Amino acid sequence: MTEQRVKKVVIAGGGTAGWLAAAALSRQLGQLLDITLVESEEIGTIGVGEATIPTMRSFHAILGLDEREFMRATQATFKLGISFENWARDGDRYIHSFGDLGKSTWMGDFHHFWLAAKAAGDASEIGDYCLELQAAKAERFALPSEGEINYAYHLDAGLYARFLRARSEANGLKRIEGRIASVDRDGETGFIRALVLDSGERVEGDLFIDCTGFRGLLIESTYAAGYEDWSHWLPTNSALAVQSAATGPAHPYTRAIAHDAGWRWRIPLQHRVGNGLVYASEHLSDDEAHARLLGTIDGAPLTEPRLIRFRTGRRRQVWMGNCVALSLASGFVEPLESTSIHLVMTGVTRLMQAFPFGGVAPAAVTRFNEQAQAELERVRDFIILHYHLNERPEPFWAARRDMPIPDTLVERIALFAEAAQAYQGGEDLFRVASWVQVMLGQRLMPRDHHRLGTIMGGPQLAGVLAKMRGDISDVVAAMPTHQKFLDRHLLRPPRAA
Numbered sequence: 001m002t003e004q005r006v007k008k009v010v011i012a013g014g015g016t017a018g019w020l021a022a023a024a025l026s027r028q029l030g031q032l033l034d035i036t037l038v039e040s041e042e043i044g045t046i047g048v049g050e051a052t053i054p055t056m057r058s059f060h061a062i063l064g065l066d067e068r069e070f071m072r073a074t075q076a077t078f079k080l081g082i083s084f085e086n087w088a089r090d091g092d093r094y095i096h097s098f099g100d101l102g103k104s105t106w107m108g109d110f111h112h113f114w115l116a117a118k119a120a121g122d123a124s125e126i127g128d129y130c131l132e133l134q135a136a137k138a139e140r141f142a143l144p145s146e147g148e149i150n151y152a153y154h155l156d157a158g159l160y161a162r163f164l165r166a167r168s169e170a171n172g173l174k175r176i177e178g179r180i181a182s183v184d185r186d187g188e189t190g191f192i193r194a195l196v197l198d199s200g201e202r203v204e205g206d207l208f209i210d211c212t213g214f215r216g217l218l219i220e221s222t223y224a225a226g227y228e229d230w231s232h233w234l235p236t237n238s239a240l241a242v243q244s245a246a247t248g249p250a251h252p253y254t255r256a257i258a259h260d261a262g263w264r265w266r267i268p269l270q271h272r273v274g275n276g277l278v279y280a281s282e283h284l285s286d287d288e289a290h291a292r293l294l295g296t297i298d299g300a301p302l303t304e305p306r307l308i309r310f311r312t313g314r315r316r317q318v319w320m321g322n323c324v325a326l327s328l329a330s331g332f333v334e335p336l337e338s339t340s341i342h343l344v345m346t347g348v349t350r351l352m353q354a355f356p357f358g359g360v361a362p363a364a365v366t367r368f369n370e371q372a373q374a375e376l377e378r379v380r381d382f383i384i385l386h387y388h389l390n391e392r393p394e395p396f397w398a399a400r401r402d403m404p405i406p407d408t409l410v411e412r413i414a415l416f417a418e419a420a421q422a423y424q425g426g427e428d429l430f431r432v433a434s435w436v437q438v439m440l441g442q443r444l445m446p447r448d449h450h451r452l453g454t455i456m457g458g459p460q461l462a463g464v465l466a467k468m469r470g471d472i473s474d475v476v477a478a479m480p481t482h483q484k485f486l487d488r489h490l491l492r493p494p495r496a497a
């Protein structure tokens with residue numbers, strides 16, 4: 001065994017990415033590493049990023065977090081999926097839930113049974129066979145004592161960073177407040193030796209994790225990794241975010257509502273609502289966006305709307321030399337499916353699994369970069385799907401419908417359109433049920449399907465489907481409302497209805 005050459009880890013940046021990396025590394029590898037985080041309160045964080053996906057629960061298990069403690073500290077609510085409104089057409093609504101659809105078999109997924117029944121005149125919807133979707137629709141939630149419900153959270157990003165910071169510091173992590181002014185690199189290897197702060201202080205390390213946000217202070221300004229631009233597929237480049245007072249019970253889902261030049265989000269927390277308008281500046285001015293955002297929020301605004309510019313794409317390499325970039329520093333795909341925090345978690349997990357104790361090995365770096373690229377490209381395709389399959393009349397949407405899309409997505413859409421085939425590939429985050437819910441929700445009705453449903457025979461199939469629907473509605477009917485459950489779960493006095 002070679003000596004441990006990488007011992008000092010320096011995390012640059014203390015947004016959600018920096019503190020998640022800090023919390024995970026300090027808990028899992030804190031005994032072997034000496035970890036420091038540098039952040040600048042003066043620069044601040046992006047302050048958005050409040051909707052998540054269920055993988056957060058497994059990551060929290062790695063961090064050893066107690067759910068109630070986490071939810072209380074971050075004003076979190078439960079999330080069962082995303083309600084997509086006005087996407088394929090104005091007036092449409094579908095929920096992309098985190099649940100499975102019906103019961104699948106080795107030969108084919110459940111939706112083939114549903115399509116067979118539909119062809120024979122059944123009027124049920126695919127969502128009738130999904131517990132999470134039905135619970136979301138009914139504004140209900142519970143953690144069943146038997147069986148499972150797949151869920152995520154909405155959380156306050158600022159409080160979450162604070163919560164993770166306390167954990168990391170308790171695990172022995174050292175935090176330094178200060179602005180990174182320059183980066184000192186080894187003339188021979190190009191490796192980073194130290195971050196030099198405004199104060200002149202040098203923060204030396206063996207491995208540096210770039211969590212400095214869009215600016216990518218280490219990976220781009222220092223290593224010039226390069227950026228692959230995806231804005232020809234995803235041309236939204238601006239977001240205005242504002243927090244508003246809660247006006248009623250919290251929904252157990254995020255809302256994503258399309259408008260003529262993008263979409264807007266609504267994320268319900270316990271103490272407030274997060275709102276944002278995402279748009280393509282070529283199709284909507286900042287002033288119009290500002291007026292539109294404020295015109296569509298329900299409660300009184302609690303903050304001034306904040307403008308965030310972004311460019312969709314990926315850093316060509318996320319690990320270069322002794323620098324690994326995470327989150328916004330590594331690339332960005334708009335938050336339509338709440339994937340960014342998840343990608344921080346998978347990046348940190350991969351880093352912990354392949355941690356270069358004996359020194360940075362080129363093969364490990366190549367693999368890390370390939371995995372990060374494949375993962376982000378699959379997420380990108382899923383997001384493009386929502387935009388591409390639309391029947392809206394506005395120029396922004398017509399252009400999305402007519403644009404050439406990545407070959408990988410062309411194949412997916414063709415498979416589903418021709419024979420209702422959907423799949424989850426190796427690097428895919430999204431499961432078959434996700435692809436099916438969104439493709440159907442965006443009005444892509446397959447021309448054909450597998451005949452396994454037909455083998456069963458019409459009356460038997462109808463009976464099985466009716467039983468599934470009945471079982472799900474019975475479970476949902478027995479659930480409390482999301483707000484009631486939340487209040488009880490967090491042991492707070494119930495809110496007035």
Ligand SMILES: Cc1cc2nc3c(=O)[nH]c(=O)nc-3n(C[C@H](O)[C@H](O)[C@H](O)COP(=O)(O)OP(=O)(O)OC[C@H]3O[C@@H](n4cnc5c(N)ncnc54)[C@H](O)[C@@H]3O)c2cc1C
Nearest residue numbers: 013014015016017045046049051180212213327335340341
């Ligand atoms: C509009 C929008 C909506 C989003 N919504 C979601 C969502 O719903 N769900 C989701 O999962 N993700 C979402 N994201 C992504 C999410 O916000 C980010 O993944 C997450 O906040 C992590 O950001 P970060 O830590 O990489 O960067 P930041 O929050 O920008 O943090 C950067 C850190 O680096 C520090 N820093 C920078 N330069 C220096 C310097 N010179 N010296 C010292 N420190 C420095 C800053 O002080 C800060 O601490 C959204 C993103 C955008 C743009």
